[in-house]
Amino acid sequence: MNEEDTKQALRYFHDVSLMLYYPEVTNVVFIDSKPVLEILSQLLALTYVDDDNALVSILDKPLPLKVTNNLKEGFFNEDIFEHLKLKSVIFSLPEFQLFDLIRLLLYLNIIKKLQDEQKGHYFIPYALPSYNEPVSIKETNAKPLVIVWREEKSEEILPVPTGLFPLTIVYLLNQKEHITKISPSTPEYHKFRDAMSLxxxxxRKHTLHLINRYTHIEVYFTGPTQHCPLVRKLLTTAIDNSSDAMHLKHNYVNAFACPYNESCYCIVNEGYKVADCTVCGESPDIGNDYWMWFTDAQGMCIIIIIIYSLSLVYWTC
Incomplete structure (x- = not known):
């Protein structure tokens, strides 16, 4: 076998889940992913384990409190792995060292490399806490978009896939079309595992708020409404990439919150510019402040204005 044949064979074994093969990590294939998962589990455990006896089972040497607090905000430096007990297992071979682990986590979009962040060189949203208090957003010019997952045949509403939200956040941070950064740690912004302000x-700079309600994801954008279709495209691309990485179906749809029933969604039909209710069984009137999320929303507004103007002219005549 030549080199290309070997790579094809490795890709095949990776696709059928017999091993993990990532070309970015040279000279290494993973027959067992358990050590990588376990060292990540130890890293994340530092954010919620406070018992000293439990920490002894995780840490090879103590961590400064500042480092732990930064990790609870999602920030860390490479050397934090040097404090974990599992380092002796995962870095036992010279072919796979700390640099390779970081490169693997970057490739998998589990972490995001940061520039000019004093709290850490990397960001991992999985380390953040979940929100406990109700999360709300001040009213924006465009009403919130809702992303809903549903069974393709039965159209039953499904929960948001576990793990997809933080992965989508990293994909958004990594996309190259428009610079996207983590918002400051201030009360008007959210930084949780399941609610994030970017x-x-x-x-110019605007804020994108994403909230995982577990039955759906709510999307708010504070910028001019003409940018809403672009933001929606960036988000759905990130969701598609996350779904592919997790081997999930792309069985999500755009929707709006039903104005009459909290347990109902208005599923968007872009072709006919209507939103059909999942429970109410009808198509409620949806204002233009909802349709701003879709490409020709501006065009729709212009048409409505023209029709309205013509009706006035006709009435005057």
Whole structure:
């Protein structure tokens, strides 16, 4: 076998889940992913384990409190892995060392490399706490978009896939079209494992708020409404990439919150510009402040204005 044949064979074994093969980590294939998962589990355990006896089973040497607090905000440096007991297992072979682990985590979009962040060189949203208090967003010009998962045949509403939300956040941070950064740690922004505020630059900086309600994801955008279709495209691309990475179906749909029933969703039909209710069984009137999320929403507004103007002219005549 030549080199290309070997790579094809490795890709095949990876696709059928017999091993893990990542070309970015040279000279290494993973027959067993358990050590990688376990050292990540130890890292994340540092954010919620406070008992000293339990920490002894995780840490090879103590961590400064500042490092632990930064990790609870999602930030860390490479050397934190040097404190974990499992380092002796996962780094036992010279072919796979700390640099390779970091490169693997970057490739898998589990972590995001940061520039000019004093609290750490990397960001891992999985280390963040879940929100306990109700999360709300101030009213924006465009009403919130809702992303809903449902069974393709029965159309039964499904929960948001476990683990997809933080992965989508990293994909958004890594996309190259528009600079996207983590928002400051201030009360008007959210930084949780299941609710995140991101600063996105489209001509100027605006805020994108994403909230995982577990039955759906709510999307708020504070910028001009003409940018909403672009933001929706960036988000759905990140969801698609996350779904592919997790081997999930792309069985999500765009929707709005039903104005009449909290347990109902208005599923968007872009072709006919209607939103059909999942429970109410009808198509409620949806205002333009909802349709701003879709490409020709501006065009729809112009048409409505023209029709309205013509009706006034006709009435005057």
């Amino acid at each position: 600063k996105i630059t489209i001509t």
